[in-house]
Amino acid sequence: MNAGLLGVGKYVPSHILTNQDLENRMDTSDEWIRTMTGIEERRIADEETDTSHMAHDAAVEAIKDAGIKPEEIGLIIVATVTPDRPFPSVSSMLQYQLGAVNAAAMDVSAACAGFMYGIVTAKQFVESGTYDYVLVVGVEKLSKITDWEDRNTAVLFGDGAGATVVGKVSEGRGILSFELGADGSGGKHLYQDDKLKMNGREVFKFAVRQMGQTALNVIEKAGLAKEDVDYLIPHQANIRIMEASRERLGLPVEKMSKTIHKYGNTSSASIPISLVDDLADGKIKDDDIVVFVGFGGGLVWGGLCMRWGK
Ligand code: COA
DSSP: OOEEEEEEEEEOOSOEEEHHHHHTTSSOOHHHHHHHHOOOEEEOOOTTOOHHHHHHHHHHHHHHHHTOOGGGOOEEEEEOSSOSSSSSOHHHHHHHHHTOTTOEEEEEOOGGGHHHHHHHHHHHHHHTTSOSOEEEEEEEOGGGTOOTTOHHHHTTBOOEEEEEEEEEOOTTOEEEEEEEEEOGGGGGGEEEESEEEEOHHHHHHHHHHHHHHHHHHHHHHTTOOGGGOOEEEEOOSOHHHHHHHHHHHTOOGGGBOOOHHHHOBOGGGHHHHHHHHHHHTTOOOTTOEEEEEEEETTTEEEEEEEEOOO
Protein backbone atom coordinates (compact mmCIF):
# COMPACT_ATOMS: atom_id res chain seq x y z
CA MET A 1 0.00 0.00 0.00
CA ASN A 2 1.32 3.42 -0.99
CA ALA A 3 0.43 6.85 0.28
CA GLY A 4 -0.97 9.23 -2.30
CA LEU A 5 -2.66 12.59 -2.62
CA LEU A 6 -6.38 12.57 -1.77
CA GLY A 7 -7.24 16.24 -2.22
CA VAL A 8 -5.63 19.53 -3.20
CA GLY A 9 -6.24 23.24 -2.65
CA LYS A 10 -4.57 26.59 -3.21
CA TYR A 11 -4.78 30.23 -2.26
CA VAL A 12 -3.18 33.11 -4.13
CA PRO A 13 -3.63 36.77 -3.16
CA SER A 14 -5.82 38.81 -5.51
CA HIS A 15 -3.30 41.64 -5.94
CA ILE A 16 -1.27 41.23 -9.16
CA LEU A 17 2.16 42.86 -9.47
CA THR A 18 3.14 42.93 -13.14
CA ASN A 19 6.57 43.35 -14.73
CA GLN A 20 5.39 46.79 -15.89
CA ASP A 21 4.64 47.72 -12.26
CA LEU A 22 8.22 46.73 -11.40
CA GLU A 23 9.57 48.81 -14.31
CA ASN A 24 8.03 51.82 -12.59
CA ARG A 25 9.67 50.96 -9.26
CA MET A 26 13.22 49.92 -10.23
CA ASP A 27 15.77 49.75 -13.03
CA THR A 28 14.44 46.68 -14.84
CA SER A 29 12.37 45.81 -17.89
CA ASP A 30 9.50 43.51 -18.78
CA GLU A 31 11.67 42.10 -21.56
CA TRP A 32 14.61 41.24 -19.27
CA ILE A 33 12.37 39.55 -16.70
CA ARG A 34 10.44 37.52 -19.30
CA THR A 35 13.50 36.41 -21.20
CA MET A 36 15.68 35.63 -18.19
CA THR A 37 13.04 34.06 -15.92
CA GLY A 38 9.74 33.46 -17.76
CA ILE A 39 7.86 35.53 -15.17
CA GLU A 40 5.16 37.99 -16.32
CA GLU A 41 3.37 38.73 -13.06
CA ARG A 42 3.22 37.58 -9.43
CA ARG A 43 0.72 37.81 -6.56
CA ILE A 44 1.48 39.90 -3.48
CA ALA A 45 -0.41 39.55 -0.18
CA ASP A 46 -1.61 42.70 1.61
CA GLU A 47 -0.52 43.77 5.12
CA GLU A 48 -3.38 41.95 6.85
CA THR A 49 -2.88 38.64 5.02
CA ASP A 50 -0.12 36.69 6.72
CA THR A 51 1.28 33.24 5.96
CA SER A 52 -1.19 31.46 8.27
CA HIS A 53 -4.19 33.06 6.52
CA MET A 54 -3.05 31.84 3.11
CA ALA A 55 -2.26 28.40 4.55
CA HIS A 56 -5.73 28.22 6.07
CA ASP A 57 -7.59 28.99 2.85
CA ALA A 58 -5.58 26.46 0.82
CA ALA A 59 -6.01 23.83 3.56
CA VAL A 60 -9.79 24.26 3.76
CA GLU A 61 -10.01 23.64 0.00
CA ALA A 62 -7.76 20.54 0.17
CA ILE A 63 -9.70 19.02 3.09
CA LYS A 64 -12.99 19.57 1.24
CA ASP A 65 -11.52 18.09 -1.94
CA ALA A 66 -10.35 14.99 -0.01
CA GLY A 67 -13.82 14.57 1.46
CA ILE A 68 -12.60 14.27 5.06
CA LYS A 69 -13.30 16.15 8.29
CA PRO A 70 -10.62 18.24 10.06
CA GLU A 71 -10.88 16.02 13.16
CA GLU A 72 -9.74 13.02 11.08
CA ILE A 73 -6.32 14.61 10.40
CA GLY A 74 -3.52 13.04 12.46
CA LEU A 75 -0.72 15.45 11.58
CA ILE A 76 -0.36 18.87 9.99
CA ILE A 77 2.94 19.70 8.27
CA VAL A 78 3.49 23.25 7.05
CA ALA A 79 6.50 23.87 4.80
CA THR A 80 7.49 27.52 5.03
CA VAL A 81 10.47 29.83 5.51
CA THR A 82 8.22 32.83 6.05
CA PRO A 83 6.10 31.92 9.11
CA ASP A 84 3.99 34.63 10.76
CA ARG A 85 6.57 34.56 13.60
CA PRO A 86 9.27 32.07 14.76
CA PHE A 87 6.73 30.43 17.07
CA PRO A 88 4.01 29.32 17.53
CA SER A 89 4.36 27.37 14.32
CA VAL A 90 2.04 28.08 11.39
CA SER A 91 0.94 24.43 11.64
CA SER A 92 -0.20 24.95 15.26
CA MET A 93 -2.15 28.07 14.26
CA LEU A 94 -3.71 26.06 11.47
CA GLN A 95 -4.56 23.16 13.80
CA TYR A 96 -6.62 25.55 15.94
CA GLN A 97 -8.21 27.48 13.06
CA LEU A 98 -9.27 24.30 11.26
CA GLY A 99 -10.57 22.58 14.40
CA ALA A 100 -8.20 19.68 13.68
CA VAL A 101 -8.48 18.63 17.34
CA ASN A 102 -6.71 15.28 16.88
CA ALA A 103 -3.76 16.56 14.87
CA ALA A 104 -0.13 17.01 15.87
CA ALA A 105 1.53 19.98 14.19
CA MET A 106 4.99 20.88 12.93
CA ASP A 107 6.61 23.27 10.47
CA VAL A 108 9.32 22.12 8.09
CA SER A 109 12.09 24.46 6.91
CA ALA A 110 13.47 23.34 3.55
CA ALA A 111 12.93 26.52 1.52
CA CYS A 112 11.69 25.87 -2.02
CA ALA A 113 12.02 22.09 -1.52
CA GLY A 114 9.83 22.30 1.60
CA PHE A 115 6.74 20.80 0.01
CA MET A 116 8.75 17.77 -1.15
CA TYR A 117 10.15 17.28 2.37
CA GLY A 118 6.61 17.64 3.76
CA ILE A 119 5.04 15.09 1.42
CA VAL A 120 7.80 12.54 1.96
CA THR A 121 7.46 12.93 5.76
CA ALA A 122 3.69 12.51 5.48
CA LYS A 123 4.17 9.37 3.39
CA GLN A 124 6.20 7.73 6.20
CA PHE A 125 3.47 8.33 8.77
CA VAL A 126 0.70 7.09 6.46
CA GLU A 127 2.51 3.97 5.23
CA SER A 128 3.57 2.99 8.76
CA GLY A 129 -0.10 3.07 9.73
CA THR A 130 0.46 5.85 12.29
CA TYR A 131 -1.97 8.36 10.77
CA ASP A 132 -4.78 7.95 8.23
CA TYR A 133 -4.57 11.53 6.97
CA VAL A 134 -1.73 14.06 6.99
CA LEU A 135 -2.32 17.63 5.82
CA VAL A 136 0.70 19.12 4.01
CA VAL A 137 0.79 22.82 3.16
CA GLY A 138 3.46 24.75 1.23
CA VAL A 139 3.05 28.45 1.91
CA GLU A 140 5.13 31.60 1.62
CA LYS A 141 4.76 35.33 2.08
CA LEU A 142 8.08 36.04 0.40
CA SER A 143 7.16 39.68 -0.15
CA LYS A 144 7.96 40.37 3.51
CA ILE A 145 11.59 39.20 3.17
CA THR A 146 12.14 40.54 -0.36
CA ASP A 147 14.65 43.38 -0.67
CA TRP A 148 12.69 45.72 -2.94
CA GLU A 149 15.89 47.73 -3.55
CA ASP A 150 17.65 44.69 -5.11
CA ARG A 151 16.55 44.15 -8.71
CA ASN A 152 18.48 40.85 -8.86
CA THR A 153 15.98 39.21 -6.52
CA ALA A 154 12.92 41.49 -6.23
CA VAL A 155 11.57 40.51 -9.65
CA LEU A 156 11.60 36.76 -8.93
CA PHE A 157 9.26 36.02 -6.05
CA GLY A 158 5.55 35.92 -5.22
CA ASP A 159 3.18 34.94 -2.39
CA GLY A 160 0.75 32.02 -2.17
CA ALA A 161 -0.20 28.66 -0.66
CA GLY A 162 -0.88 25.13 -1.87
CA ALA A 163 -2.15 22.22 0.21
CA THR A 164 -2.78 18.52 -0.05
CA VAL A 165 -4.13 15.68 2.07
CA VAL A 166 -1.90 12.60 2.07
CA GLY A 167 -3.53 9.23 2.77
CA LYS A 168 -3.79 5.63 1.58
CA VAL A 169 -4.62 5.04 -2.08
CA SER A 170 -5.51 1.92 -4.06
CA GLU A 171 -2.94 -0.74 -4.98
CA GLY A 172 -0.40 0.39 -7.58
CA ARG A 173 -1.20 4.09 -7.21
CA GLY A 174 0.41 6.77 -5.07
CA ILE A 175 4.03 7.67 -4.32
CA LEU A 176 6.30 5.03 -5.88
CA SER A 177 9.68 6.54 -5.03
CA PHE A 178 11.33 9.66 -3.66
CA GLU A 179 14.67 11.36 -3.09
CA LEU A 180 15.59 14.03 -0.56
CA GLY A 181 19.03 15.61 -0.36
CA ALA A 182 21.08 18.46 1.04
CA ASP A 183 24.43 20.17 0.47
CA GLY A 184 24.95 22.72 3.21
CA SER A 185 28.22 23.89 1.66
CA GLY A 186 26.06 25.87 -0.78
CA GLY A 187 24.10 27.62 1.98
CA LYS A 188 26.00 30.85 1.30
CA HIS A 189 24.42 31.16 -2.15
CA LEU A 190 20.81 31.63 -0.96
CA TYR A 191 19.87 32.76 2.53
CA GLN A 192 17.94 35.23 4.63
CA ASP A 193 19.82 37.86 6.63
CA ASP A 194 16.94 40.20 7.44
CA LYS A 195 16.16 40.22 3.70
CA LEU A 196 16.65 37.50 1.09
CA LYS A 197 20.14 37.31 -0.43
CA MET A 198 21.10 35.28 -3.49
CA ASN A 199 24.01 34.47 -5.78
CA GLY A 200 21.84 33.85 -8.84
CA ARG A 201 24.57 32.35 -11.04
CA GLU A 202 25.55 29.69 -8.47
CA VAL A 203 21.95 28.78 -7.65
CA PHE A 204 21.18 28.51 -11.35
CA LYS A 205 24.07 26.10 -12.00
CA PHE A 206 23.18 23.95 -8.98
CA ALA A 207 19.50 23.85 -9.94
CA VAL A 208 20.08 22.84 -13.56
CA ARG A 209 22.35 20.00 -12.44
CA GLN A 210 20.30 18.77 -9.48
CA MET A 211 16.72 19.05 -10.77
CA GLY A 212 17.35 16.84 -13.79
CA GLN A 213 19.42 14.34 -11.80
CA THR A 214 16.83 14.00 -9.03
CA ALA A 215 14.05 13.53 -11.59
CA LEU A 216 16.04 10.73 -13.27
CA ASN A 217 16.85 9.14 -9.88
CA VAL A 218 13.21 8.91 -8.75
CA ILE A 219 12.14 7.48 -12.10
CA GLU A 220 14.80 4.78 -11.80
CA LYS A 221 13.96 4.07 -8.15
CA ALA A 222 10.33 3.54 -9.22
CA GLY A 223 11.53 0.91 -11.69
CA LEU A 224 10.45 3.06 -14.63
CA ALA A 225 12.10 4.69 -17.64
CA LYS A 226 12.00 8.31 -18.88
CA GLU A 227 9.56 7.22 -21.58
CA ASP A 228 7.03 6.16 -18.93
CA VAL A 229 6.66 9.68 -17.54
CA ASP A 230 3.41 11.45 -18.46
CA TYR A 231 3.90 14.72 -16.63
CA LEU A 232 6.60 16.74 -14.85
CA ILE A 233 5.93 19.36 -12.18
CA PRO A 234 9.21 21.16 -11.47
CA HIS A 235 9.62 23.86 -8.84
CA GLN A 236 8.75 27.09 -10.64
CA ALA A 237 11.92 29.14 -10.09
CA ASN A 238 13.05 30.02 -13.59
CA ILE A 239 11.73 28.82 -16.96
CA ARG A 240 15.28 28.10 -18.18
CA ILE A 241 15.97 25.80 -15.20
CA MET A 242 12.60 24.08 -15.75
CA GLU A 243 13.29 23.63 -19.46
CA ALA A 244 16.67 22.04 -18.72
CA SER A 245 14.95 19.39 -16.55
CA ARG A 246 12.28 18.78 -19.16
CA GLU A 247 14.88 18.30 -21.88
CA ARG A 248 16.86 15.90 -19.70
CA LEU A 249 13.73 13.71 -19.46
CA GLY A 250 13.06 14.12 -23.19
CA LEU A 251 9.51 15.33 -22.57
CA PRO A 252 7.54 17.56 -24.96
CA VAL A 253 6.63 21.09 -23.80
CA GLU A 254 3.00 20.22 -23.04
CA LYS A 255 4.07 17.55 -20.56
CA MET A 256 5.67 20.04 -18.17
CA SER A 257 3.75 22.19 -15.73
CA LYS A 258 4.23 25.93 -16.27
CA THR A 259 2.64 28.47 -13.94
CA ILE A 260 5.71 30.64 -13.32
CA HIS A 261 4.44 33.34 -15.73
CA LYS A 262 1.39 33.88 -13.49
CA TYR A 263 2.82 33.53 -9.98
CA GLY A 264 6.63 33.91 -10.12
CA ASN A 265 8.61 31.80 -7.65
CA THR A 266 6.35 31.07 -4.63
CA SER A 267 8.99 28.78 -3.05
CA SER A 268 7.41 25.87 -1.13
CA ALA A 269 3.98 26.75 -2.57
CA SER A 270 4.98 26.52 -6.23
CA ILE A 271 4.57 22.77 -6.77
CA PRO A 272 1.17 22.39 -5.04
CA ILE A 273 -0.20 25.58 -6.66
CA SER A 274 0.87 24.23 -10.06
CA LEU A 275 -0.72 20.87 -9.27
CA VAL A 276 -4.07 22.51 -8.50
CA ASP A 277 -4.04 24.49 -11.75
CA ASP A 278 -2.92 21.46 -13.82
CA LEU A 279 -5.70 19.27 -12.39
CA ALA A 280 -8.26 22.01 -13.10
CA ASP A 281 -6.99 22.17 -16.70
CA GLY A 282 -7.28 18.38 -17.10
CA LYS A 283 -3.53 17.94 -17.66
CA ILE A 284 -3.22 15.02 -15.22
CA LYS A 285 -5.37 11.88 -15.49
CA ASP A 286 -5.76 8.82 -13.30
CA ASP A 287 -2.82 6.39 -13.61
CA ASP A 288 -0.53 9.00 -15.17
CA ILE A 289 3.08 8.78 -14.01
CA VAL A 290 3.85 12.19 -12.53
CA VAL A 291 7.28 13.42 -11.37
CA PHE A 292 7.63 16.31 -8.90
CA VAL A 293 11.03 17.90 -8.33
CA GLY A 294 12.15 20.89 -6.27
CA PHE A 295 15.31 22.60 -4.99
CA GLY A 296 16.06 25.57 -2.80
CA GLY A 297 18.12 27.38 -0.19
CA GLY A 298 20.09 25.05 2.05
CA LEU A 299 20.98 23.99 -0.50
CA VAL A 300 18.37 21.24 -0.52
CA TRP A 301 16.40 19.23 -3.03
CA GLY A 302 13.63 16.69 -3.23
CA GLY A 303 11.66 14.75 -5.80
CA LEU A 304 9.14 11.98 -6.11
CA CYS A 305 7.52 9.80 -8.71
CA MET A 306 3.88 8.80 -8.37
CA ARG A 307 1.09 7.04 -10.19
CA TRP A 308 -1.74 9.53 -9.99
CA GLY A 309 -5.14 8.61 -8.54
CA LYS A 310 -6.82 7.56 -5.30
N1 COA B 1 16.47 43.69 -14.59
C1 COA B 1 17.39 44.05 -15.50
N2 COA B 1 18.66 43.65 -15.46
C2 COA B 1 19.03 42.87 -14.45
C3 COA B 1 18.14 42.44 -13.46
C4 COA B 1 16.81 42.89 -13.56
N3 COA B 1 15.86 42.56 -12.66
N4 COA B 1 18.79 41.66 -12.59
C5 COA B 1 20.06 41.58 -13.02
N5 COA B 1 20.21 42.31 -14.14
C6 COA B 1 21.42 42.48 -14.92
C7 COA B 1 22.68 42.38 -14.09
O1 COA B 1 22.95 43.60 -13.43
C8 COA B 1 23.70 42.06 -15.13
O2 COA B 1 24.05 43.21 -15.82
P1 COA B 1 25.58 43.46 -16.31
O3 COA B 1 25.85 42.36 -17.30
O4 COA B 1 25.50 44.82 -16.92
O5 COA B 1 26.41 43.36 -15.07
C9 COA B 1 22.93 41.18 -16.11
O6 COA B 1 21.54 41.45 -15.87
C10 COA B 1 23.18 39.70 -15.88
O7 COA B 1 23.05 39.44 -14.48
P2 COA B 1 23.32 38.04 -13.86
O8 COA B 1 22.89 38.07 -12.42
O9 COA B 1 24.70 37.59 -14.15
O10 COA B 1 22.28 37.18 -14.74
P3 COA B 1 21.99 35.65 -14.78
O11 COA B 1 22.18 35.15 -16.14
O12 COA B 1 22.64 34.90 -13.65
O13 COA B 1 20.39 35.65 -14.51
C11 COA B 1 18.84 35.16 -12.75
C12 COA B 1 19.89 36.14 -13.27
C13 COA B 1 18.43 35.62 -11.36
C14 COA B 1 17.65 35.19 -13.68
C15 COA B 1 19.44 33.73 -12.71
O14 COA B 1 20.72 33.79 -12.11
C16 COA B 1 18.61 32.77 -11.93
O15 COA B 1 17.46 32.54 -12.24
N6 COA B 1 19.20 32.10 -10.92
C17 COA B 1 18.49 31.15 -10.11
C18 COA B 1 17.65 31.90 -9.13
C19 COA B 1 16.66 31.02 -8.43
O16 COA B 1 16.07 30.14 -9.01
N7 COA B 1 16.46 31.31 -7.15
C20 COA B 1 15.48 30.66 -6.35
C21 COA B 1 15.90 29.30 -5.94
S1 COA B 1 14.60 28.44 -5.18
